[in-house]
Amino acid sequence: MKVGAFRIPTETPESDGTLQWSSTTLVVVELAAADLRGIGFTYAEAAVGTLIRDALAPVAIGRSAWDIAALGEAMAARLRNGGREGASAMAVSAMDVALWDLKAKSLDLPLARLFGQVRDALPAYGSGGFTSYSDEQLERQFSEWTSLGFTRFKMKFGREPGRDPQRFAAARRAVGAGAELFADANSAFGRREALQWAERLAANWGVTWFEQPLVPYDLDGLLFLRDRSPASLEIADGEYGYTGDYFRRLLEAGAVDVVMADATRCGGFTGFLKAAALCEVWAMPLSSHCAPALHLAVGCAAKPMRHAEYFFDHARIERLLFDGCAIPEGGVLRPDLSRPGLGLEFKWADAERYQA
Ligand SMILES: [Mg+2]
Numbered sequence: 001m002k003v004g005a006f007r008i009p010t011e012t013p014e015s016d017g018t019l020q021w022s023s024t025t026l027v028v029v030e031l032a033a034a035d036l037r038g039i040g041f042t043y044a045e046a047a048v049g050t051l052i053r054d055a056l057a058p059v060a061i062g063r064s065a066w067d068i069a070a071l072g073e074a075m076a077a078r079l080r081n082g083g084r085e086g087a088s089a090m091a092v093s094a095m096d097v098a099l100w101d102l103k104a105k106s107l108d109l110p111l112a113r114l115f116g117q118v119r120d121a122l123p124a125y126g127s128g129g130f131t132s133y134s135d136e137q138l139e140r141q142f143s144e145w146t147s148l149g150f151t152r153f154k155m156k157f158g159r160e161p162g163r164d165p166q167r168f169a170a171a172r173r174a175v176g177a178g179a180e181l182f183a184d185a186n187s188a189f190g191r192r193e194a195l196q197w198a199e200r201l202a203a204n205w206g207v208t209w210f211e212q213p214l215v216p217y218d219l220d221g222l223l224f225l226r227d228r229s230p231a232s233l234e235i236a237d238g239e240y241g242y243t244g245d246y247f248r249r250l251l252e253a254g255a256v257d258v259v260m261a262d263a264t265r266c267g268g269f270t271g272f273l274k275a276a277a278l279c280e281v282w283a284m285p286l287s288s289h290c291a292p293a294l295h296l297a298v299g300c301a302a303k304p305m306r307h308a309e310y311f312f313d314h315a316r317i318e319r320l321l322f323d324g325c326a327i328p329e330g331g332v333l334r335p336d337l338s339r340p341g342l343g344l345e346f347k348w349a350d351a352e353r354y355q356a
Pocket of ligand 1: 184186211212239
């Protein structure tokens with residue numbers, strides 16, 4: 001068992017509607033069984049690494065990597081007093097991913113095959129467009145992504161609403177009239193303000209996706225907004241879903257048009273597949289949040305999956321520190337079926353300089 005936390009500086013200072021950052025922390029766990037190694041990771045505070053090392057590793061050591069459900073129970077029981085969300089969920093998520101990687105490797109199968117593929121490749125969209133970017137930076141990023149075949153692009157907004165109209169106009173200029181443009185507010189708005197933006201986004205720049213307009217727990221507010229938004233604009237949320245019952249409540253509330261889920265938070269692949277099963281029975285599309293390398297295999301197996309987020313920060317870190325990351329081509333990510341498990345090797349030596 002090896003655990004590490006790595007703080008990787010961003011290329012330039014970044015911000016969205018409610019947060020500014022200049023680094024991203026990656027927590028990695030490597031589990032060993034005989035001569036096999038399983039890798040799991042999450043984007044979380046370094047303390048999540050401590051939680052894995054001190055609380056979860058002792059639960060897993062000596063047990064079979066095949067008993068993922070039983071180990072999930074045991075890990076949840078161990079963290080009972082800390083609650084099931086937040087740091088606990090992120091620690092369990094990283095462990096769950098490592099266990100699945102190990103299980104697939106012990107069968108010498110790529111994870112996509114072990115889960116059972118419903119598609120050969122996963123459509124993805126370019127996601128960045130930080131509010132810290134100049135209009136020129138934003139246009140350059142989106143233009144570069146068009147050369148990877150992306151036809152969907154997501155940008156942040158809501159930090160300086162007075163500047164956003166020119167930013168949306170610049171983004172639309174860069175991607176062309178036919179591309180899909182997504183907008184993520186990261187909870188920058190209240191209900192009425194979000195509704196005004198919904199109308200402007202659709203009418204002025206042809207935006208088709210409005211993500212996390214409100215504080216994430218305001219499911220009634222999302223329903224209010226969804227009922228009143230233009231038909232061409234989808235409401236998307238769910239990236240802070242940590243547990244299965246959150247996704248149940250999100251769906252029961254009729255709060256969104258597209259569910260988002262993040263395997264680095266929602267219980268790893270086990271939790272992601274549960275969210276996918278809920279989406280399937282509710283006839284609701286699913287889109288993965290962040291960590292593109294992590295979502296590729298499970299995204300090829302989850303039936304209601306529409307696309308994966310190719311998030312600039314995480315795509316950059318994953319290509320820097322993992323061997324085996326898929327490169328988007330023609331707007332899709334394709335799993336390498338010649339590699340067992342996740343198909344990723346973590347470069348521990350290269351990561352050392354970023355140790356948190
Ligand atoms: Mg978001």
